[in-house]
Amino acid sequence: MLDRRGLWKLQAKAAPYLFVAPFVVLFLSFMVYPLLRSIMLSFSATPAPGVVKFTGLANYAYLMRDPAFWQAVENTAIYSVAFLSIQLPLALLLAILLNSKHVWFRNFFRFAFFSTHLVGTVFVAVLFTQILNTRSGLLNKSIGFFLGATPQINWLGDPVLARISVLLAWLWLSIGYAMIYLLASLQSVDQELYEAASVDGAGRFGQFWHITIPGIRPVLLFMLLVGVIGSFQLFELPYVLFPGGTGPGGADLTIVAYLYRNAFSAGNLAYASAIGWTLVLMLLLLSALQLKLSMRRTQ
Amino acid sequence: MHFPLGKPIAAMLIIAMVTGITIFNRPAEVKKDMTLWTFAESHIRMLTGKSRRSPDPESPVKRFEAETGKTLDPKLIGSRGMDIRLLSMFNNPEASEEIPDIVFLEISGLGRYFRAPVDKIGLMPLNDRLTASGWMDQIVKARFAPYTKEGLIFGVPIDLHPVTLTYRKDLWDEAGIDVQSIQTWEEFHHAGLRFQAYWRSRGFPNRRAIVLQSAGADDLVMLLLAQHINLVDGDLNVHLTDAVVVQTLIKYARMVAGPEQIAGDVTTGGGGSYRDLSRGDLCAVLSPDWMVYYLHQYTTDLNGKLAMRPLPVFKPGDTPTSTWGGTCVAIPKAARNKDLSWKLLEKMVLDAESIRFERAFSSVIPPIRSSWPGMRSRGGDPLFGGQDVTQLYIDLADKIPRRISTPFSVYATARLGMAVHEMVTKVRDGGDANLERYARDRLIEAQRDVEALIAFTRSQEN
DSSP, X not given: OOOHHHHHHHHHHHHHHXXXXXXXXXXXXXXXXXXXXXXXXXXXXXXXXXXXXXXTTHHHHXXXXXXXXXXXXXXXXXXXXXXXXXXXXXXXXXXXHHHOTTSTTHHHHHHHHHHGGGSOHHHHHHHHHHHTOTTTOHHHHHHHHHHSSXXXXXXXXXXXXXXXXXXXXXXXXXXHHHHHHHHHHHHTSOHHHHHHHHHTTOOHHHHIIIIIHHHHHHHHHHHHHHHHHHHHTOOHHHHXXXXXXXXXXXXXXXXXXXXXXXXIISOOHHHHHHHHHHHHHHHHHHHHHHHXXXXXXXX | OOOTTOHHHHHHHHHHHHHHHXXXXXXXXXXXXXXXXXXXXXXXXXXXXXXXXXXXXXXXXXXXXXXXXXXXXXXXXXXXXXXXXXXXXXXXXXXXXXXXXXXXXXXXXXXXXXXXXXXXXXXXXXXXXXXXXXXXXXXXXXXXXXXXETTEEOOEEOOOXXXXXXXXXXXXXXXXXXXXXXXXXXXXXHHHHHHHHHHHTTXXXXXBSEEOOSXXXXXXXXXXXXXXXXXXXXXXXXXXXXXHHXXXXXXXXXXXXXXXXXXXXXXXXXXXXXXXXXXXSBOEEEEEHHHXXXXXXXXXXXXXXXXXEEOOBSSTTOOSOOBOOOXXXXXXTTOSOHHHHHHHHIIIIIOHHHHHHHHTTOOOOOSBGGGXXXXXXXXXXXXXXXXXXXXXXXXXXXXXXXXXXXXTHHHHHHHHHHHXXXXXXXXXXXXXXXXXXXXHHHHHHHHHXXXXXXXXXXXXXX
């Protein structure tokens, strides 16, 4: 029998485990278990409801020669590179502008730019279908204002323009979000460094290059990493912009869209799991590469 | 009053408590005896009248409840959500908390349920019940095709969706073109060019003859169906490289792009083709029967300015119509009381009185022949200048082509859509030379991809 002192000791030992237990149970049930099941599923076939047959690497082997998958990878990579190479510089530019004491109504602008992130992807997609409307959209009408006649540019019907449209909507949605991170990071750069550099005769660009960029580098790298992961998971925006997977020339086909299509349109959960785990592998590789490059540079 | 964690946290706690108490005290929803799932609001309207919460006393739902003493809950579930819920339910029926007694399924998504061998499909075969009740002989045979696998019928069609051509009669007439006299798509193409030239000379350079999509294959698939081509047939043979497909693709690409373009894409956003027709931007549209209801809703300004005719054909032997969309009603194998489910199905979509009631909320022609005589409108349709468009759809109803649903039809259509895009780009860039060879090469690639997917899927089944 445990005496009072022993019980006290036991509860002191057990308490931390009891406190984390609810989270651990939920995490194991709804995260780890489904993930493990999906790994097993990716090595199987699901030819009928409730029937799972082990097929080894067959799903992955087919994936490697599946042209639709490679088109999805190509699309995703294009979106990712284009998005990050525009989003980060623009967000940084905005952050620098809105960090300046010379800008009036800074807080209003900060909120205005960030507010796009609050409205949600589906709303933005619906909004952009109206803006990009061929015959009466705001964008074509605005172009028409300068040209004298409204051009009938089919933004969502041409494969190249459709990709640009997705990118536009995505940037509109996310630049403010990145800007807030960078703004916070800019404010943490030691102001004395600028003063010292100024005394040493460094110009604006020199200060930016040698003080600002190194100062916000960790946040920049973080944004890049999060951006790569986020862009490889692009799904809702093209999904709503092109209802029913009707993007011109497959412009809407991203890796996650292809996964969804296989899982819930074709009902092939096993193949969809293989796509999911291939995506995880790609992201791991990209993240590792990115971290390695950034660490080498730091050293 | 001072709160140690600060005002914002205090406010959040108060909101959480108030919300929690409200939710806790909310009266529990009374569980109905039977459930019906559908993906379309129009179905709910047809089955209940104006309101789902308090159905019309004459509605099929209320009449079923009165006859059986069972309460019925018609549930509207988004089609994508329904896909996920049904697939989960079929995979693990024992774990499913709620199994609908009947379910409305959309034609294009059926393939996913038909992947399994017939004995493993999560829906109940209905051949025996259809035969015993006599419905088998009353329903248009061709319409069973999409809902059939290896001779077993898994869904009862509720529509036919014959397709016609609706056009702006006022604008075509003014251009001096009699659309009704056109026989073939070739003639329509030439007429469209004359129509556009006329309006261009009068200051309407962007006015196009017809709505056809330049970046997808749904419209083209409809035109192929009218030529009795299913991209993937019931034996899973792929027909993308058939000569008819090659030739139709070339003609289609020339209609939607290049110097002889007569078609435009539908406007994105709400309203779509109705807005285009109304504004006179696109002056004809492929129109299935369901579209008439919406034309009445959105193009009231066109009263008397529209007209309708059967589809032109590509060659003799083609059918002057096609079919666009469709719904069947099915009974899940796991349904609790299959006899009652069948009774519900009959009452909702086959019963003559229900069909009469539903007519007020829809322009859809039912697949039951005996219901057609009562549908003819008196005095015609004022939107169409008094033309009896219902009669036109009824005349075409028995001519709709057989449409087949396979697990690979959606992929084949998507792959054809890519070929359409490539062809349209080629024609737009002025590459008219070797067009036939180019089209055939694109379709060979598409066929190879679809066949590879079929082979892979079959290898997994064995």
